[in-house]
Amino acid sequence: MNRSLNYGEAIREALDQSLSDDPDVVVMGLGVPDPKGVFGSTLGLQERHGPERVMDIPLSENAVTGVALGCAATGMRPVLVHQRVDFTLTAFEQVVNQVAKWRFMFNDQMSVPMVIRMVVGRGWGQGPQHSQSLQALFAHIPGLRVIMPTTAHDAKGMMIAAIRSDDPVVCLEHRWLYSIEDEVPESRYVVPLDEARIVRSGTDITLVGVSYMTLECLAAADMLAEAGLSAEVVDLRSIRPLDTSAIVSSVERTSRLLIVDNGHVVGGVSAEIVAAVVEQAFSHLEVAPERMGFPDYPTPTSPALADDYYPLPHQIAMRASEMLGKRFSFQPIDRGERRLDQPHPAYQGPF
Amino acid sequence: MNRSLNYGEAIREALDQSLSDDPDVVVMGLGVPDPKGVFGSTLGLQERHGPERVMDIPLSENAVTGVALGCAATGMRPVLVHQRVDFTLTAFEQVVNQVAKWRFMFNDQMSVPMVIRMVVGRGWGQGPQHSQSLQALFAHIPGLRVIMPTTAHDAKGMMIAAIRSDDPVVCLEHRWLYSIEDEVPESRYVVPLDEARIVRSGTDITLVGVSYMTLECLAAADMLAEAGLSAEVVDLRSIRPLDTSAIVSSVERTSRLLIVDNGHVVGGVSAEIVAAVVEQAFSHLEVAPERMGFPDYPTPTSPALADDYYPLPHQIAMRASEMLGKRFSFQPIDRGERRLDQPHPAYQGPF
Amino acid sequence: MVEEAIANLYPEQEMRCPVHLSIGQEAAAVGVCDGLRSGDLAVSGHRSHAHYLAKGGSLKRLLAELYGRSTGCTGGLGGSMHLTDLSAGFLAATPIVGSSVPVAVGAAFSAKARGSDRLVTIFVGDGAMETGVVHESLNFAVVHNLPVLFCCENNLYSVYSPMEVRQPGHRTIADLAAGHGIRTSAGDGNDAEEVAVLADDAYRSIRAGEGPVFLELSTYRWREHCGPNYDNDIGYRSLDEFDLWRANDPIEVLAARGVWSQRASDTEEIASEIHLAVEFARESPFPDPETVRYPVLHRSVS
Amino acid sequence: MVEEAIANLYPEQEMRCPVHLSIGQEAAAVGVCDGLRSGDLAVSGHRSHAHYLAKGGSLKRLLAELYGRSTGCTGGLGGSMHLTDLSAGFLAATPIVGSSVPVAVGAAFSAKARGSDRLVTIFVGDGAMETGVVHESLNFAVVHNLPVLFCCENNLYSVYSPMEVRQPGHRTIADLAAGHGIRTSAGDGNDAEEVAVLADDAYRSIRAGEGPVFLELSTYRWREHCGPNYDNDIGYRSLDEFDLWRANDPIEVLAARGVWSQRASDTEEIASEIHLAVEFARESPFPDPETVRYPVLHRSVS
Numbered sequence A, B: 001m002n003r004s005l006n007y008g009e010a011i012r013e014a015l016d017q018s019l020s021d022d023p024d025v026v027v028m029g030l031g032v033p034d035p036k037g038v039f040g041s042t043l044g045l046q047e048r049h050g051p052e053r054v055m056d057i058p059l060s061e062n063a064v065t066g067v068a069l070g071c072a073a074t075g076m077r078p079v080l081v082h083q084r085v086d087f088t089l090t091a092f093e094q095v096v097n098q099v100a101k102w103r104f105m106f107n108d109q110m111s112v113p114m115v116i117r118m119v120v121g122r123g124w125g126q127g128p129q130h131s132q133s134l135q136a137l138f139a140h141i142p143g144l145r146v147i148m149p150t151t152a153h154d155a156k157g158m159m160i161a162a163i164r165s166d167d168p169v170v171c172l173e174h175r176w177l178y179s180i181e182d183e184v185p186e187s188r189y190v191v192p193l194d195e196a197r198i199v200r201s202g203t204d205i206t207l208v209g210v211s212y213m214t215l216e217c218l219a220a221a222d223m224l225a226e227a228g229l230s231a232e233v234v235d236l237r238s239i240r241p242l243d244t245s246a247i248v249s250s251v252e253r254t255s256r257l258l259i260v261d262n263g264h265v266v267g268g269v270s271a272e273i274v275a276a277v278v279e280q281a282f283s284h285l286e287v288a289p290e291r292m293g294f295p296d297y298p299t300p301t302s303p304a305l306a307d308d309y310y311p312l313p314h315q316i317a318m319r320a321s322e323m324l325g326k327r328f329s330f331q332p333i334d335r336g337e338r339r340l341d342q343p344h345p346a347y348q349g350p351f
Numbered sequence C, D: 001m002v003e004e005a006i007a008n009l010y011p012e013q014e015m016r017c018p019v020h021l022s023i024g025q026e027a028a029a030v031g032v033c034d035g036l037r038s039g040d041l042a043v044s045g046h047r048s049h050a051h052y053l054a055k056g057g058s059l060k061r062l063l064a065e066l067y068g069r070s071t072g073c074t075g076g077l078g079g080s081m082h083l084t085d086l087s088a089g090f091l092a093a094t095p096i097v098g099s100s101v102p103v104a105v106g107a108a109f110s111a112k113a114r115g116s117d118r119l120v121t122i123f124v125g126d127g128a129m130e131t132g133v134v135h136e137s138l139n140f141a142v143v144h145n146l147p148v149l150f151c152c153e154n155n156l157y158s159v160y161s162p163m164e165v166r167q168p169g170h171r172t173i174a175d176l177a178a179g180h181g182i183r184t185s186a187g188d189g190n191d192a193e194e195v196a197v198l199a200d201d202a203y204r205s206i207r208a209g210e211g212p213v214f215l216e217l218s219t220y221r222w223r224e225h226c227g228p229n230y231d232n233d234i235g236y237r238s239l240d241e242f243d244l245w246r247a248n249d250p251i252e253v254l255a256a257r258g259v260w261s262q263r264a265s266d267t268e269e270i271a272s273e274i275h276l277a278v279e280f281a282r283e284s285p286f287p288d289p290e291t292v293r294y295p296v297l298h299r300s301v302s
Ligand SMILES: Cc1ncc(C[n+]2csc(CCOP(=O)(O)OP(=O)(O)O)c2C)c(N)n1
Pocket: B030, B059, B061, B087, B090, C046, C047, C095, C096, C097, C124, C125, C126, C127, C128, C129, C155, C157, C158, C159, C225
């Protein structure tokens, strides 16, 4: 029970177990069986389950999304894997017009049990076309489920749930989470696809984190605690449907809401959260909910510019304390030799 | 000055004048020179400006978007035309990864002066794949301008501005607006791409309408007026950037905000408006801002179902009056013989 | 006759959805579906009524769907442009051009993966051959040697756009497909017998595991692109051209050859079947808005 | 040598962006760009350094870009994967596979529309041929008879994926392109002279208004897909295969033929140029975050 796996290994185990349990599951995507195995998440699967069930594809993301839909509509449970969400825009038509709509427009006569895994890049100069985080685009489309697990534990449980789900599930995985370990049971467990999780209780303000930003929120909560402020941290996990009630009930306790999205603020997931919370908990709010996330321009490549692009824990703590009417000066986390375009080494579970 | 044109004619005049004024302008799209001329909006243009400048394309929206980008980056000003926004999802990769980002990621060394016109379908059973209204997807992407003119007057002025703009502009045109007339000057005038417009002043509540929904808001404002309530109606017009200050200053006067989007509510443009207004005018709000729009499922085809899909004036009036703490019962507009899957005949300018 | 009935009734405005009729192109549908077994699947695009019926779809459920009724093959949710009928082996028709093609390929992939002897036929138009996704689909089908027939009904137009502005004149559509290394053939799409021979030939080799086949059929649409009327007056095609194709009526072709004679009793029988289907559609209830408002997503898994 | 220098310096972690090196594939870039005039444009994808330099790009600005400096060809915003240098006639390189191809076609369209004699060359890999957008682009170029050369460097791999899982073995990439009715040729991509002859031949016919040409060049990437190292140890390709291609070194090919002999003085000169460029890059300032935060949109029009 105390076994540790990292995020990539956890996903691999979910795929491995699903492939073993259900002959209808197939895994396909560019590089799935290659020596790198999509950052380790598909390593060894082809050897274990054969080239018919774990396969590479041509550089045709659009058609292969349709192929997966054809498989799903005729009884299989395909898992499509993309090394960057940016690449999957080529398949956006299939996802939005077809995958999301078949079950509805065909009057529930068939379901579309497929999973589309997309990795979100960050750092090391991946720049404008390899590090977008486009969950908001999928979050707007009825018929899709959209998840962004943060911990290795949730990654495994939600992946198993996604594969078993009869709805299409889009799963966005942040690259910087891959090496982070957490307690991951060996059993085939399921984490619900539509529930946020309180990762740290607090009383003064609710911080909602999306994916990697949940870890930054936890670090910010530490800083706030040192300053005597108590932040509750919610790991959103489900982007569509949103678990509004979990957030609302947290805000009913703390009266303050700061969302830290891993994506553009404008027109993003954080806007929907604000709107939903305002609709349901207006009278509980002491101050206006605020949002942090990516600024309103594409990701620049040079580390000199990219360092400035992402919210950092001390900035989150600062904003939270301002919402509480305080003004402390929080110091950036000590990163030793590490530059900001690499993941923070200290983030390790269990969470 | 009192000349009337309908929306389609107004766009055609904008294209015609732009083609005449600037040899770099070209217009391309499926069916552009055909006998129907994209609902009339491109009729006669090929005859006037030649097949090199006004042209049909192969059924390759994705590549042609790249072609237009290549034209724009080398000094031309292409206008791409699509008969449905749904079709343009095939080109989403080009729009998001390339068109929106070139100017930024190439450090302003070139600009991308292109316009992508997309018609939004509605009614007559166009159903799940021909009547989406996906402005929220484009609104999330930095580097794009996104507009949705409501009146024929604005359609012409904003189209001319869009063509002259050095940024890529996505213009979404609601099919039901095409036959509606308004005063449209013959001159080459410009309507700013980033300003909302107050179409009706009021004191009790601010109704923000998106595209066709602005007309429904005006009808609702009439009903409210009969009940003694004074609604201000704002025609959003610009989806990206949002004219937040216009909305905020209206809300500062009325203390109440109801947004009626022509699109899905969840994760939509209305969420961004709520979030922005809450951030800037929290203390002015008497009640929580509310949102209306399309429900969280795809558009069904049967009129028996589609009738229920779109907000109607009496429902808007009802919601507004509830936000004012009143409860009136408003009657549906009398549509005579017309069913709800056809445009309302009474909507005519000047607005 | 079915589609003529639709065309006649459409102006009553009770079928409130766009319809793309196949009148003039019937031979392709009939000839190609002739060799399909009931366990095989057909997939189509925006112009799909003929394919649906030829694959054994229910006339009643089709008409009810056009009339937006709950008894339609998608319960009124899809309308003319989005059909499905798994009981007839008709997987789906969807109207984004090209977009249903990879789905058909996926169905063939799944058939092969599960060791079934199912075969899939996908219908496309000449315009669809300009979409990238069709090329990606052809390549995928060839690489995986899938049991799928691509049937292209080349009716010379994409809406009102002639070939010249869309494709080069010095290659055929079959040539284009052949670039992918797929077996191709081509024939007269207005001759149901010829079509059936070509299709059967294709099915034989597909069933023998020799991989996908591409079939180009030349044909012509008589009515307007979308809607019930003739549109030779609007000027995108010549009356001469129309008359030439009109003379090559797929039904007359068979009749002239004596293969099929449309006897008065047949005509009557069909007419009465159509009549019954229309009645059925008209008398069927509309879907109930309350039931549509179900949440789109299934309940969570556990 | 330039890219070897990049490979050597990369582990210092001062070039903080992904790099896709062309070592082993130089002959294609050099031979194809040889016949381009300065007013012509080149466009590329993720593996673009060689194309950029061969088209006359600045070594200093390239290295400064890799080092993320404000003096880089995109001021540090783009990095290795997003290059542009209009002064060198290098329109753009962008790394979404296939995505820059229609843009190149658009540049050719615009050249033709404006009556210029400009020609555009677009470089793609074998993997890109599997993307739908490349097919749409080929068709568009042929229909409009555009002045564009499609140059495909077939290095047998897409990342670590071999041809078998992506394309059928019984047709070549040139065959595939030929389906579109485009003129094609193919040759040894490791022989710069042969490449130049094929390219010049293509340019002659393109400049004569005879429309686009497609050129398939076989070649091989020596190092890993992305990054500075050799990766023959990870098992996706055989050492035999590697050695075979290694023996066919594009530079040795020329040297053996006596066309070009790499004299010590040349080597020294190049080394010093590289050294200077690296110095330039290292000493250049980083871009200023303040200036990047400008609003993305131009001011409104009036
Ligand atoms: C991606 C996309 N672009 C445009 C359209 C609009 N459209 C509907 S049918 C059609 C023509 C298709 O031509 P073809 O494939 O030859 O079929 P036909 O109508 O001739 O049977 C077009 C352009 C669409 N449905 N999808």
